[in-house]
Amino acid sequence: MNTIALSGTPRTNLGTKYAAQLRRTKQVPCVLYGGESTLHFSVDGAALKKLIFTPELNGAEIEIEGRKVLAMVQEKQFHPTTDEVLHVDFVELKENEAAIAKLTLRLKGQPIGVRKGGKLAHTMRKVRVSGLPAKLPGYLELDVADLDVNKAIQVSDLKFDGLTVLEKESDVVVAVKMAKKKEEEAAAGAAPAAAKKAEAKPAAKK
Structure with a gap:
């Protein structure tokens, strides 16, 4: 995954009143979990955009008072009527400890079933995985050409280098189904053929 540098300013005054004051200066209140202690800080709202408004997973290298910490977004809150970021929770990443992330799943190739007239159903667009920070990609890619x-691809069919998939194994990720109109046409075409076959069959001897 890519890493985006952020500069954090420690905050000691906590609570709704002080958070509102920060937002008026275009700062976003943040919390960093997973370290020796919980850190409360603020980050420039504009700097957060590349990290927040993307379907890909990005890491954050947060510098607070000269100390740099590698982290990723754990939870974010938005204004109910705008896209303004109100609060972000980060979790610290450790080089030798597995982290859990939900990654966007992109499909590669045109399924052979679609070329035959089938309809693609992409039911699982994000996949929860576990892996070391160095192994976590920005997104996952699945080849569906065959x-x-x-036919369907289930969670149990997914294999990604260095990652453990945490979804239910029987869940369907993507499938190709025959379009309803095509099914009706196929059924309509099969009926006369079956009737002709029955007529051509010799009568049983008595």
Whole structure:
């Protein structure tokens, strides 16, 4: 994953009143968990945009009073009627400890089933995984070129280098289904063929 540098300013005054004051100066209240102690700090709102407004996972290198910490976003809060970021929780990443992240799943290739007239159903667009920080990518990619009509890829089929998938193994990730109109056309075409076959069959001897 890519890493975005952030400069944090420690904050000692906590609570709704002081958080509102920070937001009026375009600062976003943040909390860093996972270290020796919980750190409360603020970050420039504009600097957070590259980290927040993206479907990809990015790490954050947060510098607070000369100390740099590698972290990732754990939770974020937005204004109910705008896209303004109100608060961000970070979790510190440790080089030799696995971290859990929910990554965007991108599909690669056009399924053979779609070329036959089927319809692609991408039901799982984010996948929860566990892995060392160095192994966490910005997103996951799944090749679906060989996926045929009425076939599906389940969580148990997913394999990503250095990562453990944490979703339920039986859940469907992506499938190709025959479009309803195509099914009706196929059924309509099969009926006359079946009737002709029945007519051509010799009568049983008595």
